[in-house]
Amino acid sequence: MANQSYLKRVNQRRVMLAVRESGAQSRSAIADQLALDRKSMTNLANELIAEGWLCESGTVSSQRGRPGTLLELDRSRHLFLGLHLSENAANAVLINLHGQILERDQRSFDLPAKLPQLRWALREVYLPLRRLAGDRLQAIGLAVPGILDFASGTMLHSVNLQALDGVELRSLLPSDLPAELYLEESSRAKALAELWFGIGQGRSSFVSIDLGIGIGAGIVIGKRLQGGAFAGEIGHVLIEPGGRLCACGHRGCLEAYLSEHVLCQELSQALQQPLTSLEQVQSLNPAAEAILQQAGYFLGRGLAALVNILCPPLLVLHGNLTRFQQHLFPAMERGLSDAALSSCRSRVEVRISAFGSEAAALGAAAAPLENVFLG
Amino acid sequence: MANQSYLKRVNQRRVMLAVRESGAQSRSAIADQLALDRKSMTNLANELIAEGWLCESGTVSSQRGRPGTLLELDRSRHLFLGLHLSENAANAVLINLHGQILERDQRSFDLPAKLPQLRWALREVYLPLRRLAGDRLQAIGLAVPGILDFASGTMLHSVNLQALDGVELRSLLPSDLPAELYLEESSRAKALAELWFGIGQGRSSFVSIDLGIGIGAGIVIGKRLQGGAFAGEIGHVLIEPGGRLCACGHRGCLEAYLSEHVLCQELSQALQQPLTSLEQVQSLNPAAEAILQQAGYFLGRGLAALVNILCPPLLVLHGNLTRFQQHLFPAMERGLSDAALSSCRSRVEVRISAFGSEAAALGAAAAPLENVFLG
DSSP, rough: OHHHHHHHHHHHHHHHHHHHHHHHHHHHHHHHHHHHHHHHHHHHHHHHHHHHSEEEEEEEOOTTTOOEEEEEEEESSOOOEEEEOOEEEEEEEEEETTEEEEEEEEEEOOOOOHHHHHHHHHHHHHHHHHHHHGEEEEHHHHHHHHETTTTTTEEEEEESGGGGTTGGGGGGSOOOOOSSEEEEHHHHHHHHHHHHHTTTTTSSSSEEEEEEHHHSEEEEEETEEESSSTTOOGSSSSSSTTTTTTSSSSSHHHHHOOOHHHHHHHHHHHTTSSSSSGGGGGOOHHHHHHHHHHHHHHHHHHHHHHHHHOSEEEEEEEEGGGGGGHHHHHHHHHHHHHOHEEEEEHTTTEOOOOGGHHHHHHHHHHHIIIIIIII | OOOHHHHHHHHOOOOHHHHHHHOOOOOOHHHHTTTTOOOHHHHHHHHHHHHHSSEEEEEEEOSSSSSSSEEEEESSOOEEEEOOOOOOSSEEEEEEOOEEEEEEEEEESSSSSSSHHHHHHHHHHHHHHHHHHGGGGGEEEESSSSSEEEEEEEEOOOOOOGGGTOOGGGSSSSOOOOSEEEEEEHHHHHHHHHHHHTTTTTSSSSEEEESSSSSEEEETTTTEEOOOOTOOOOOBBSSSSTBBBBSOOOOSSSHHHOOOOEEEEHHHHHHHHHSGGGGGGOOOHHHHHHHHHHHHHHHHHHHHHHHHHHHHEEEEEEEEGGGGGGHHHHHHHHHHHHHHHHHHHHOOOOEEEOGGHHHHHHHHTTTTTTIIIII
């Protein structure tokens, strides 16, 4: 009967999720929490230990005398390899079920990159981590910026990595992949990093905003990344009708004002220093501060649309622009105040990601976890 | 063991959902579809028939000789009473599991209504339907416009029905309610009507837009209404920075241009006819057409934010404004073209609701169905 295997799968995932969300616990505590009987719990735990998902980790004293053994997620058996191609670098991380990074690597390349460069950089970071993982490798995730056709695994259009247009993404990697490959868009992958290992942990809903050369969002609802391949294009929300021309062909998009490219150009002038990344900014002058304040205000206006429509309890911001929080945030607050309904705005917390340039690779490594824990 | 009752509940709902989504079916067809064994299926069907959720409805010839009996949702046993307080009327519908309206009622009142009027109108439409339903009444739904605190069942703030501000909504009805009461915001309720009985049936995701005196949205993702009490405030998306003052205190909100109040004022002038509802418009002149085209353009701009952020495959429009589709839609398309990323826009279908003024009452009656079918 299909029921029993279905039920077993459901319960295995419930047990793993309970251990993940509440930390190391005794079998009886988990059984109580999930209303499982002891025999079922014993069987489930034995199977999950044998399969390398759980392990025993020390003991805890019990009121009933006999000390209980704690179960936690196994740190060593199942590893996940996350890859990220950005506009100028390939990043890779190898993580375990706890989200601990066991190994990392990075290769930079020049803008605009051609396909052979991308493939070279990706393989350079992939191969050593794959070797290190060996047969512990459970799955591989690859995050790339652009609009993906998930069904065929092809990049439909990447504004900022045009060499990928029309490319079947699996072809970027060696053909002898030792584990299943998960594809994800990089702004959405950053949301996955927050959901599984970052500020979004334990939160049911939030939106992660990627403030980079492109500006995108990953929308998490009910602990799952939502919206399909075409959602999250907050960079193309209209914030200034008839305003600046955007790369998309429209006028007045958020991205036309807030792209890292655009801000680097503006700040290069203000600081009399040629900039290709906001990381290169050493110090600010009043003209540069005014540019960042203007950017903050427009960011607030763009986020206001999101706040009015979804009212997510949490927004997590990514990208080099967040380095200038001190100048950005007060102006962003003014933009939000001008354009978000106050009853919505007051319910939204805004925070900055702690993951820096590894966020998307970490999110790519986390892409398989929905299957592992939620099914 | 909690498992078995959990599994039974899950399977009962799977059976009911399969019958709902695929129509009347034989036990064996359902069992095949859900990978249930025949014995479990027989037990589940017997229980669901005994409880009045399913009934037998004719036979179908089977390849194996013996004719199969079809199961369908029982039309008579479980009824749902939906109530809606709008700015100027109380509506009620009594429906069965098929969404068929067995009885309906309406009472109008003058704007702006005071609390005793609202209570009177609501009880007038509620009591006869409650009597008619008798002990077949499964649940009651009440939809009201505004921002609800679902936890306490209190209206926090209703811009357009200010008499409800701070009111515990249960107090509007007699205290001897014969069934559980479900509360819903009226724009969100219209989305539920589409989800269960309208254009949204069988669709996993869509957004329903309520173009009335207030402008709101109900967001359906994964066949469930999403976003919490404060989401869907698309009426307060900024479409014209520094533009018209809105009732919310901001300038340039969609609602400041598209509220039925505002459009009635504008059209009254253009048509030299005092209007309080767009239903009263008999014919148009060029000035009125220009007003509707402008409204359509701004609607397109407002919807563009939704399209860029969520890219829902379907938008369903409600409200009297949709009567002017001929003038509205071409201009709306221009607004969408100017402000929505074309790769997102091209994936979104826009349709008009067929439910008219009963949409929110129908949605209120449908509010309990998520519990019945999805758990």
